[in-house]
Amino acid sequence: MESERIEEYLEAIYKRQGREAPVSTSSLAADLGVSQPAVTDMLRTLENKGLIDYKSRMGASLTRTGEERALLVIRRHRLWERFLTDVLGMKWDKVHKEACRLEHATSPDIEKGLSSILGNVDTCPHGHAIPDDKGNIKQGENRPLSAFRPPVKVRILSVDNEDPKLLRAMEKLGLRPGAIISVIKKSRDGSLEIEFQDTKLTLDTATASFLTAEQLPEVSFTTDECEISLGELNSGESGVIKNFGGGRGSLGRCLSLGFTPGSIIKMVENYRRGPVLVRVHDTDVAIGRQLAEKISVVRTGSS
Amino acid sequence: MKKITESEEITVALAGAPNVGKSTIFNLLTGLSQHVGNWPGKTVEHKTGVFRRDGLTMNIIDLPGTYSLTANSVEEQIARDYLVHENPDVVVAVLNAASLERNLYLVAELIELAPRLVIALNMLDVAEQQGLKIDYEALSRTLNIPVVPIVARANRGLRELITQIEQECGTAAGLRNVKHIEYGSEITDVIDHVDRLLDDGITGLYPKHWTAMKLLEGDEQINKMIRTRMPAERWPALDSYLKEHESAAVTIATLRYEWVERMMAVAQQKRRVGQVSLTERIDRVATHPVLGLFMLIAILGVMYWLVFSIGVPIQKFLDINLIERARDFIYTLSYLPQWLQGFLADGVLSGAGTVLTFIPILFFFFAAWAFLEDTGYTSRAAFVTDRFMHALGLHGKSCLPLVLGFGCNVPAIFGTRIIDSPRARLLTILLTPLVPCTGRMAVIAIIAAAFFGSAAVLISIGMIILSLLIMAIVGLILTRFVIRGKSSALIMELPLYHVPDIKLIGMVTWQNILAFIKRAGTVILAVSVLVWLLSIIPNGNINDSILADIGKFLEPVGRLMGLNWQMMVALLSSFVAKENTIATLGVMLSGSSGDFTQQLKAILTPAAAVAFLVVQVLFIPCVATIAAIRQETGGWKWPALILVFQLVLSFAIAITVYQVFSLFQGM
Numbered sequence: 023m024e025s026e027r028i029e030e031y032l033e034a035i036y037k038r039q040g041r042e043a044p045v046s047t048s049s050l051a052a053d054l055g056v057s058q059p060a061v062t063d064m065l066r067t068l069e070n071k072g073l074i075d076y077k078s079r080m081g082a083s084l085t086r087t088g089e090e091r092a093l094l095v096i097r098r099h100r101l102w103e104r105f106l107t108d109v110l111g112m113k114w115d116k117v118h119k120e121a122c123r124l125e126h127a128t129s130p131d132i133e134k135g136l137s138s139i140l141g142n143v144d145t146c147p148h149g150h151a152i153p154d155d156k157g158n159i160k161q162g163e164n165r166p167l168s169a170f171r172p173p174v175k176v177r178i179l180s181v182d183n184e185d186p187k188l189l190r191a192m193e194k195l196g197l198r199p200g201a202i203i204s205v206i207k208k209s210r211d212g213s214l215e216i217e218f219q220d221t222k223l224t225l226d227t228a229t230a231s232f233l234t235a236e237q238l239p240e241v242s243f244t245t246d247e248c249e250i251s252l253g254e255l256n257s258g259e260s261g262v263i264k265n266f267g268g269g270r271g272s273l274g275r276c277l278s279l280g281f282t283p284g285s286i287i288k289m290v291e292n293y294r295r296g297p298v299l300v301r302v303h304d305t306d307v308a309i310g311r312q313l314a315e316k317i318s319v320v321r322t323g324s325s
Numbered sequence: 326m327k328k329i330t331e332s333e334e335i336t337v338a339l340a341g342a343p344n345v346g347k348s349t350i351f352n353l354l355t356g357l358s359q360h361v362g363n364w365p366g367k368t369v370e371h372k373t374g375v376f377r378r379d380g381l382t383m384n385i386i387d388l389p390g391t392y393s394l395t396a397n398s399v400e401e402q403i404a405r406d407y408l409v410h411e412n413p414d415v416v417v418a419v420l421n422a423a424s425l426e427r428n429l430y431l432v433a434e435l436i437e438l439a440p441r442l443v444i445a446l447n448m449l450d451v452a453e454q455q456g457l458k459i460d461y462e463a464l465s466r467t468l469n470i471p472v473v474p475i476v477a478r479a480n481r482g483l484r485e486l487i488t489q490i491e492q493e494c495g496t497a498a499g500l501r502n503v504k505h506i507e508y509g510s511e512i513t514d515v516i517d518h519v520d521r522l523l524d525d526g527i528t529g530l531y532p533k534h535w536t537a538m539k540l541l542e543g544d545e546q547i548n549k550m551i552r553t554r555m556p557a558e559r560w561p562a563l564d565s566y567l568k569e570h571e572s573a574a575v576t577i578a579t580l581r582y583e584w585v586e587r588m589m590a591v592a593q594q595k596r597r598v599g600q601v602s603l604t605e606r607i608d609r610v611a612t613h614p615v616l617g618l619f620m621l622i623a624i625l626g627v628m629y630w631l632v633f634s635i636g637v638p639i640q641k642f643l644d645i646n647l648i649e650r651a652r653d654f655i656y657t658l659s660y661l662p663q664w665l666q667g668f669l670a671d672g673v674l675s676g677a678g679t680v681l682t683f684i685p686i687l688f689f690f691f692a693a694w695a696f697l698e699d700t701g702y703t704s705r706a707a708f709v710t711d712r713f714m715h716a717l718g719l720h721g722k723s724c725l726p727l728v729l730g731f732g733c734n735v736p737a738i739f740g741t742r743i744i745d746s747p748r749a750r751l752l753t754i755l756l757t758p759l760v761p762c763t764g765r766m767a768v769i770a771i772i773a774a775a776f777f778g779s780a781a782v783l784i785s786i787g788m789i790i791l792s793l794l795i796m797a798i799v800g801l802i803l804t805r806f807v808i809r810g811k812s813s814a815l816i817m818e819l820p821l822y823h824v825p826d827i828k829l830i831g832m833v834t835w836q837n838i839l840a841f842i843k844r845a846g847t848v849i850l851a852v853s854v855l856v857w858l859l860s861i862i863p864n865g866n867i868n869d870s871i872l873a874d875i876g877k878f879l880e881p882v883g884r885l886m887g888l889n890w891q892m893m894v895a896l897l898s899s900f901v902a903k904e905n906t907i908a909t910l911g912v913m914l915s916g917s918s919g920d921f922t923q924q925l926k927a928i929l930t931p932a933a934a935v936a937f938l939v940v941q942v943l944f945i946p947c948v949a950t951i952a953a954i955r956q957e958t959g960g961w962k963w964p965a966l967i968l969v970f971q972l973v974l975s976f977a978i979a980i981t982v983y984q985v986f987s988l989f990q991g992m
Binding site for chain 1: 392393395397424425426427430542543544545574575578579582585604605608612613614704707708711712715815816817818819
C-alpha cells in the first residue's frame with residue numbers, strides 16, 4: 023500500500039519537524055522502525071511527488087502540499103483517537119496503535135462523520151490539537167515542563183509520548199491534559215518536584231520533557247504574582263518582604279526592627295483601618311497604615 | 326585569668342530591650358542603694374546603683390531599654406553614647422529567652438561596641454512554657470561570650486552572673502576572640518571606602534570603622550556630627566558616596582539578621598510549636614479595635630475603683646485621725662503664741678498636711694501605672710488608640726506621651742521627644758495639658774467622692790471621657806486649621822507580656838511617692854503657707870483678707886458656673902500644683918463646721934459641683950507643666966497661648982455645663 027506508507031512518512035516528518043529541521047534520515051529510520059537506505063529510497067519518491075524537499079546528508083522538510091497532506095492524516099488520526107476514547111470508551115494508552123491503522127482507511131466521508139459525531143473537539147486525548155479539514159492547526163504556547171522555572175503553577179497541555187506504560191501511570195494519578203500542577207523545585211538532575219491535588223510527586227527528567235504545559239498567571243501555587251502592600255495582607259496571612267518605599271527617616275527604624283528584604287512577615291491583625299499588627303523576627307510590631315502601605319510584600323499563604 | 330584585687334571597683338552596664346527583666350536584675354543587685362535621676366539634658370531615666378561583695382564594688386548602670394543602637398530614639402542614643410564615652414568594664418546584655426531572635430540583634434550591635442560582654446539569658450522558664458528549648462551553652466560557644474541562664478523574677482542565677490562578670494573583668498579586653506559579624510567583601514569594601522574618607526580623630530571616641538558603618542546605615546546623629554566636624558569642602562564627596570550606596574543600609578541590616586538566624590539555629594533546639602502563646606491570646610482582645618477599647622476602659626475602671634474603694638477611705642481615715650487630731654492638739658498647746666498655732670494648724674497641717682494624706686490614693690495610681698508598664702500593656706493601649714490619634718493627625722507614638730500624661734503632664738511633655746516629626750511633637754505638647762493627670766484626678770476623686778458618694782466612679786470616668794473628647798476636638802481643629810502638615814509614620818514594638826515584678830512595681834511606686842512628698846514639702850508647703858498668709862492678712866479674718874478680695878473679684882465669672890469666691894480661690898491655687906485645690910479648700914473651709922463633705926455641700930449645688938469638676942479638669946496646667954512646655958518649645962509663645970486658651974476653654978465649658986444642669990434641676 024503505497025499511499026499508506028507515504029502518509030506514515032509524512033506524519034513522521036511532520037512530528038519531527040517540531041524538533042529538528044530538516045529531518046534527518048536516521049531519526050526517521052528510528053521513528054518508523056525501518057532501515058536508513060529504505061528511508062532514503064522513500065524520501066526520493068516523496069520528493070518526486072513534490073511533497074518534500076530533500077537534500078541528501080541534510081534531511082527532508084515538507085513542502086506546502088506535503089504539510090497539508092500530513093495534517094490531514096494527523097487530523098484523521100486524532101479524530102479516531104478521540105472517537106475510540108470518547109465513544110468506544112477505550113483507554114488512552116491503547117488508542118494510538120488503533121488510530122495508526124484506521125487513519126489510512128478513512129475516506130473523506132468517514133472523516134466528516136467522525137467529526138460530526140464528536141462535535142466540537144479540538145484536541146486528541148493526549149492533548150494535541152486536531153487540525154481542521156483545511157489542514158490548519160492551532161499553534162499553542164506549548165513548552166516542555168522541563169523548561170519552566172519553579173516555583174510556578176502550570177496547566178498540562180499534552181503528552182508527547184505514546185508509551186503505554188507512561189500513559190497508564192499518568193492515568194492512575196489522574197494527570198491528564200488540563201490538569202493544573204505546581205512545580206515546586208527542580209533538582210540538579212533535572213527531575214521535578216511537583217504538587218498535584220495536594221500530593222507531592224517527583225517527575226523524572228524524561229517525563230518532564232514529554233509533557234508540555236502553559237504557565238498560569240500565579241507566580242507559584244500559593245503566591246500571587248504581584249507584589250502587594252503590607253496593608254493589603256489579611257489577618258493570618260504571611261508574606262515575604264520585598265521592598266521598602268518609605269523615606270530615609272523611617273527606613274532605619276524599620277530595618278533595625280527586622281523589616282529586611284526576604285524576611286518573613288505575618289499579619290497578626292489588619293482591620294482595614296488604623297494601624298496593623300505584624301509579627302516579624304518573633305516580635306509583634308505595630309505599624310501605622312501609611313507606613314504599611316509603603317512596604318511591599320509577596321503573599322506566601324495563610325496559617 | 327587575673328585575680329580580682331582587693332577593693333577593686335568596676336563599672337557594669339546593663340543593656341537590653343524593654344521588658345526583658347533588666348530593671349528586675351538591677352533592683353536585685355542594687356537594692357536600695359540605687360539613685361534615680363535623669364540623663365543630663367534628657368528626660369530618660371538614669372539609674373545607678375552599687376553592688377558589693379567580698380571587697381568588690383560594682384557600680385551598676387541601668388541603660389535605657391533599646392532594641393538596637395542606631396539612634397532611632399533618645400534611648401538608643403543615650404545607650405550607645407554611654408558605651409562609647411564611659412567605656413564600662415563589662416556590659417551585661419539581658420536577653421529574653423522567649424523572644425531571643427529579636428534580642429540577639431542588639432547583641433549583634435553590642436559586639437561592635439563593647440569589649441567585654443556577658444549575656445544574661447532571662448526568662449528561660451517562660452520560654453520553656455512556650456515549648457522553646459534554648460541551648461545556652463551552644464550559644465555561648467558559638468559567640469565566644471559567656472551566657473548565664475537566669476530567672477530574675479525568682480532570683481535564680483544572679484550569683485553565677487556576678488561570678489561571670491568578675492571573671493570577665495579579669496580577662497584582658499580584646500583577649501576574647503568574639504566573632505564579629507562577617508559582612509562579606511562587597512559591603513566591607515564600601516565600609517572601608519567610607520572609613521578612608523574620614524580623617525583620624527574626626528569621629529571622637531566613636532570607633533572609625535563603626536562610624537563608617539553607621540553613616541552608611543543612615544544614622545542621622547552620626548551624619549550630623551561628621552558633617553559639622555569635617556572640612557566643608559570634603560563633605561560633598563562623602564555625602565554623594567553615601568547617597569550612591571544608600572542600599573548598604575538594607576544590606577547591613579539584612580546581614581545582621583542573617584547572623585541572628587544562624588545564632589538561632591545554634592541556640593534553639595526546639596522550634597516553637599503551633600500552640601498559641603499567652604501574649605497572642607491576650608492580644609486577640611487587647612489589640613482588637615472594639616474589644617481592646619473596652620479592655621482599656623475596663624482597666625482604667627478597675628484602677629479608679631481601687632482608688633475609690635481602698636485609697637479614699639484610707640485618706641479619709643488619715644485626714645480625720647491624723648490631721649484633725651494634730652490640729653486639735655496644737656490648739657491645746659496654750660503656751661504657743663496664737664500666730665504660731667494658726668501657722669502650724671491652718672497653714673502647714675491643713676494645707677501641705679492634707680495633701681500628704683492623699684498618698685494612699687496616689688499610691689494606687691502610681692502602682693497601677695507601673696503595673697501596666699511592667700506587664701507590657703501600655704503599648705497595646707497606644708495601639709488601640711492609634712486609630713483615634715490618626716483622626717487628630719497624630720499617631721500611636723503621640724499617644725504614648727499623652728497616655729503618660731494621665732500620670733503627670735510634666736513627664737508627658739518631656740516624653741514627646743520620642744516623636745520624630747517636629748509638627749506631631751508640637752501638637753502633642755499642646756494637647757498634653759488636656760489629659761487629666763493624677764493630680765487633677767486626685768482632686769476630682771476627692772471632690773466627687775465627697776459630694777456624690779457611690780456615683781463618684783461614674784462621674785470621674787465621665788470627667789476623663791469629657792477631657793479626652795475636648796482634647797480630640799481641639800486636636801482636630803489644630804491639625805486641620807492651625808498647624809497643618811503631613812503626619813509621620815508609626816512603628817513600635819509590642820513586647821511580650823510577662824508576669825509583673827511586684828518588687829519592681831513597689832520600687833517605682835516608692836520613688837514616685839518620694840518625689841511627691843518632696844514636692845509637698847517644698848512647693849505645695851510654700852503655696853499653702855502663702856494661701857494661709859493671704860487669708861489672714863490684714864486682720865486675721867479670712868472674709869476680709871487679700872485672698873477673699875481676689876476671689877470676690879472673680880466672683881462674677883464664678884457665679885455663671887455656680888461657684889462662690891472660695892471655690893474660685895481654690896481653683897486658682899491649682900496653678901501651683903493641682904492637688905492644692907484641696908489644700909486651699911482645707912484652709913478656707915477650716916473655719917466652718919462639719920467634715921469636708923458637709924462643708925462642700927454647704928457651698929455647692931450638685932450642678933455647681935459638676936461644673937467645678939469640669940473647670941478643674943480643663944483648667945490651666947500647673948506651673949511645672951508650663952515650665953516644661955516653655956523648655957520644650959523654646960519660648961514663651963506656646964505656654965502663654967496655652968494659658969489663655971485653657972482659661973477661656975475651661976470657663977466656657979463649665980459655664981455651659983452649669984447652665985444646662987441648672988435647667989434640668991429647675992424642672
